[in-house]
Amino acid sequence: MLDAAGAAPGGGLGFPLMMLAMVIVMYFFMIRPQAKKAKEQKKFTESIAAGEQIITTAGIHAKIAKVNDDGTLKLEISNNNFITIERSAVSMDMTMSYRKKMNPTPVATK
Numbered sequence: 079m080l081d082a083a084g085a086a087p088g089g090g091l092g093f094p095l096m097m098l099a100m101v102i103v104m105y106f107f108m109i110r111p112q113a114k115k116a117k118e119q120k121k122f123t124e125s126i127a128a129g130e131q132i133i134t135t136a137g138i139h140a141k142i143a144k145v146n147d148d149g150t151l152k153l154e155i156s157n158n159n160f161i162t163i164e165r166s167a168v169s170m171d172m173t174m175s176y177r178k179k180m181n182p183t184p185v186a187t188k
Contacts, residue, residue, distance in 0.1 A: 122170040126151070131180075133172040134163060 126132060128142050132153075140153035143160060150162050 119170050122173075123165045123168055126165070126168060131173075131176070132168050133176050134167050135169045135172075136167070137172070139176075 126142060126145075128145055130142050131139070132142060133139055134153075138153070138155060138161075140155045140161070142151055143154045144152040146152060146162070149165050151165055151168070153161050153163060155161060
């Protein structure tokens with residue numbers, strides 16, 4: 079039942095605090111990791127150089143023949159067959175997993 083002033087008991091501060099907590103949780107579990115991954119992807123695409131084996135987001139396996147000044151890469155997909163792609167089309171995840179598969183780290187023994 080309502081008190082004499084007509085306000086609900088409890089003060090009503092719980093709902094705004096719950097909404098704030100939800101925003102904070104969303105930031106730490108969704109927004110921050112996504113921004114971190116985007117930063118890593120940008121750093122990776124800027125660091126790739128000629129001679130490296132890469133995989134594009136479309137799944138094309140190729141070797142970088144030339145890094146062009148306009149932000150594109152000339153890829154050799156087989157002997158004397160070249161294509162030109164944007165740097166952003168290189169998949170960091172697929173390239174890194176491919177590199178790990180091709181060059182497994184040796185297990186240290188005692």
